Structure formats: structure tokens, C-alpha cells
Amino acid sequence: IGNASAIVRLRERLLQLSDIDVDVLIQGETGTGKEVAARALHDCGKRAGRPFVAINCAAVPETVFESELFGHERGAFTGAIARRTGRIAHANGGTVFLDEIESMPAALQAKLLRVIQERVVGPIGSNRELPVDVRFVAASKTPLAAAARDGSFRSDLYFRLATVTLELPPLDRRREDIPLLFAHFAAEAARKHGLAPRDIPQAVLAGL
Numbered sequence: 001i002g003n004a005s006a007i008v009r010l011r012e013r014l015l016q017l018s019d020i021d022v023d024v025l026i027q028g029e030t031g032t033g034k035e036v037a038a039r040a041l042h043d044c045g046k047r048a049g050r051p052f053v054a055i056n057c058a059a060v061p062e063t064v065f066e067s068e069l070f071g072h073e074r075g076a077f078t079g080a081i082a083r084r085t086g087r088i089a090h091a092n093g094g095t096v097f098l099d100e101i102e103s104m105p106a107a108l109q110a111k112l113l114r115v116i117q118e119r120v121v122g123p124i125g126s127n128r129e130l131p132v133d134v135r136f137v138a139a140s141k142t143p144l145a146a147a148a149r150d151g152s153f154r155s156d157l158y159f160r161l162a163t164v165t166l167e168l169p170p171l172d173r174r175r176e177d178i179p180l181l182f183a184h185f186a187a188e189a190a191r192k193h194g195l196a197p198r199d200i201p202q203a204v205l206a207g208l
Contacts, residue, residue: 017041023138035099057103070086
């Protein structure tokens with residue numbers, strides 16, 4: 001949402017990339033719309049209508065992260081009472097969105113790298129690998145190149161993810177869009193609560 005030149009260019013770039021089946025890294029501060037951009041890539045491309053699976057890497061406990069991504073077989077570990085399909089396999093044909101990729105544990109980074117390179121996943125406890133046809137879109141709120149340089153993020157995984165990198169501008173670089181965004185979210189809140197949308201006084205918009 002917005003008419004700032006940076007947003008206009010971003011929309012054009014998203015449309016260009018939507019039908020080019022490459023992995024994408026999206027970078028931007030919290031609240032800049034990284035998941036919105038990832039969904040636009042998915043919805044405007046040939047994978048639209050297929051699964052869009054979003055995974056917040058900062059919200060998944062490290063103890064279950066591998067199972068969450070790759071799945072597991074029954075009896076693979078204590079508590080694995082049934083076979084589970086991982087999130088990547090569930091997204092087959094569609095898009096996997098890895099939000100806050102910088103928070104992914106180092107051991108999982110190595111395994112994810114192999115999945116991206118080979119396009120196969122191996123569930124925990126299984127001796128077989130499953131082919132997957134997915135597009136990976138990763139997002140980071142911190143500069144991932146710097147993390148790769150200082151060793152806090154695998155440099156080989158960074159270069160695989162950053163085939164194409166999109167930078168989302170923060171609001172302080174698109175102040176002219178603030179009234180438009182305010183009006184949009186106010187209308188959304190009104191719909192959510194079953195209220196009629198109200199006109200926003202110009203004095204309020206000007207104060208933003």
C-alpha cells in the first residue's frame with residue numbers, strides 16, 4: 001500500500017519476479033510488510049492457488065524445529081506417536097515463507113541448505129527422501145549479509161537464499177504514505193468490528 005516512489009518500484013519488481021521461479025530474500029524492518037510482499041510474489045505467480053506456508057523461525061522452539069520443517073516418522077523420537085508431514089512437504093507446489101530466518105538454529109541452517117540445493121526433504125526417522133517442488137522466500141529484519149560475514153549465519157545459505165534480494169523501505173523513507181496506511185488500517189478495524197467506516201478528518205491525517 002502506498003504511492004511513494006520506493007513502493008511503486010517495489011510493486012513493479014514483485015510483478016517481474018512473480019513468474020520467475022527463483023528463491024527470494026526480503027529484508028526490512030519490523031512492520032514494513034515482508035509477509036505481504038512474499039504473499040504478493042506467490043499470489044501473482046504461477047504458484048497461486050497452491051499452498052503458501054509461512055514459518056516464523058523466531059517462534060518455533062529449537063527442540064521441535066527439525067520436525068516442524070521436515071516431518072518425522074512414527075517412533076522417530078520420544079513422543080512421536082504418529083507420522084507427521086513437515087511444513088516444507090506440505091507446501092509442495094507452492095511457496096515456503098521463512099520469516100525471521102536470522103533466528104534459525106545453526107544446525108537447521110545446514111539441513112535447510114541441502115533442501116534448497118537438492119529439493120528433497122528427509123523426515124526424521126526415515127531412510128527415504130521426498131522430492132519437493134517449492135519456492136523459498138526468506139525474510140530478515142536485520143542485514144543478513146552482515147550476519148553471514150560475522151559468522152552468525154551460514155554464508156553458503158545466505159548466498160543460496162539471496163539469489164534475488166528485495167529491500168523494503170521503512171516508513172521514515174515514505175512518510176507521504178502514512179495517511180494512506182492509517183486510513184487503510186482504520187477501515188480494516190471498522191470491518192473487523194462490524195462498524196461503518198468513518199471519514200478521517202484532514203487535521204488528523206495532517207498530524208500523522
